[in-house]
Amino acid sequence: MTRIKEALIDELSKSVIEGNAEKAVKISQEAIAINIDAYELMQAGLMKGMKEVGNLFKNKEYYLPEVLMSAEAMHESMKILKPLVKKNAGISGVITIGTVVGDIHDIGKNIVATMLESVGFNVIDLGTDVGLQGFLESVKRDKPDIVALSSLMTATMENMKTIISGLREAGCKAKIIIGGAPLNQEIASEYGADGYAPDALVAQRLAAELMQKKSRA
Ligand code: B12
Structure with missing residues (x-):
């Protein structure tokens, strides 16, 4: 990585x-102007920063107002990035995404949605606080x-279980994938999900694999 690129991502x-x-807006614009990849800026810049904000919040060095300001900085930069x-054509398929009922966190969900769109999926984003009825x-x-x-x-992660079983009971044939910081593969299996991914990049791969399996079936 060139020094200027490294410095901008760090900033x-x-x-x-x-x-x-x-x-955040100024740096994003500067970085884009010298052709730094938008995805790299999201991953190595924004997400790394947000992870640190999470740690500061956990250690009670940050409180909600600081976290909200960080979320706003991330949001403004995301609008540019x-x-x-880059859209890699090749995959087609429709994905409905949403944060489950009771939960208003949407930064990670939005990144996942962006990454899925970037490989060609048509993503329907239902937003946050979405219950079984919405899905x-x-x-x-x-x-x-x-x-x-x-x-x-x-x-709120328990609500996923209710939504998954409700969708299945209603005859929904779509594959169901889940994600978010408190989850892991074990919980995903327990909830009856078809897949789990720890981050947006793995989510992209998982969705592509599920589509391939579907087209072979
Ligand atoms: C930002 C933040 C907020 C912001 C949210 C802004 C927004 N628009 O999203 C605000 C300030 C509003 C907020 C509010 C609250 N928060 Co908060 N918040 C966070 C914080 C600091 C960061 C979360 C984040 O955005 N991370 C960055 C993103 C990029 O990561 P991510 O979400 O994990 O997403 C990645 C993966 O998980 C995965 N992924 C995510 N979704 C999906 C979906 C699929 C399908 C797949 C495959 C993958 C996937 O891919 C993503 C990208 O790589 C975390 C701390 C932390 N360490 O996580 C606490 C945290 C999540 N919040 C917490 C709490 C308790 C709250 C509040 C209840 C606080 C309060 N007392 O009011 C409220 C919740 C209100 C509600 N009803 O939802 C707790 C939850 C504790 C728990 N384990 O239950 C945490 C963990 C903080 C803590 N340590 O206590 N919060």
């Missing part, structure tokens, strides 16, 4: 930690190949 990460949206994430309506209306559920809290 982008810091702008998220500092909760400085203005700086998202349209620039069922999308299954009926949008006929997704995959339904993706996100949850960031132990208190």
